[in-house]
Amino acid sequence: MKIASFNVNSVKARLNNLTQWLSETNPDVVCLQELKCVDEAFPREAIEDLGYNVAVHGQKTYNGVAILSKFPMEDVTPRLPGDDSDEQARYIEALISTGTTPIRVGGLYLPNGNPVHTEDGALHEKYTYKLAWMDRLIKHAEILLTLEEPFVLAGDYNIIPQAEDCHKPSAWKDDALFRQESRDKFRKLINLGLTDSFRACHTEPNRYTFWDYQAGAWQKDNGIRIDHLLLSPQAADMLSACDVDKEIRGREKPSDHVPIWIELDIPE
């Protein structure tokens, strides 16, 4: 079973790019981020025509996440628990009925968190929101782990886990994507017992999932690895491959992110 994550940076602007990639690579499950549209505006028919069930948690202009699945989905739950006042559409979860072992999939768009500081030097609310959101994700992962089932937390984490996951670490030193507090929260998630799929399959440095639109970042391979699929121990036991569809970034009208995917060997 192939499970992918793709921050499309507007699903409407990216529809042709997205459907072409879906047709070519045929993933079973896809977590999408940054839809930038409400549920009613999601191009549902075009996706369903390719054989996917669709679960959307949209938002006007900002954020928005979805799960596409060739298998039926049960228990579809938008929102990350822990703060009922949070209106930002950044999380959706579903139980994927594979026919044998069900796989729980959480699709997430973790807050960017910049700027880190306000003008007077205090921590900016955007950064504290990011850290608080990560605390909620950690708590939720702890609860999912008690179920002792295979699950995948896939999405745009807006976290560069290590120096080797970016082109120029010094440029990111004080950025919300690389600051120590941010990376510590990500480590905390990993240390619960989750597996970073990409690092379980690859040791080489400088493999990226995002290249900025600005300043020729793509041409210079000035990228960062911020899209991740984290696995519960039961899912990690099924992991057979993980890779990044880098070539997508060089196509016409691309997203600034590219898809990352895993292959899970589900037992009969």
Add this chain to the structure above:
DNA sequence: ATGGTCGCCGAGCGA
């Protein structure tokens, strides 16, 4: 390079 580039929507923000 206090710029650069996208996408939202129709000015300026978010990334």
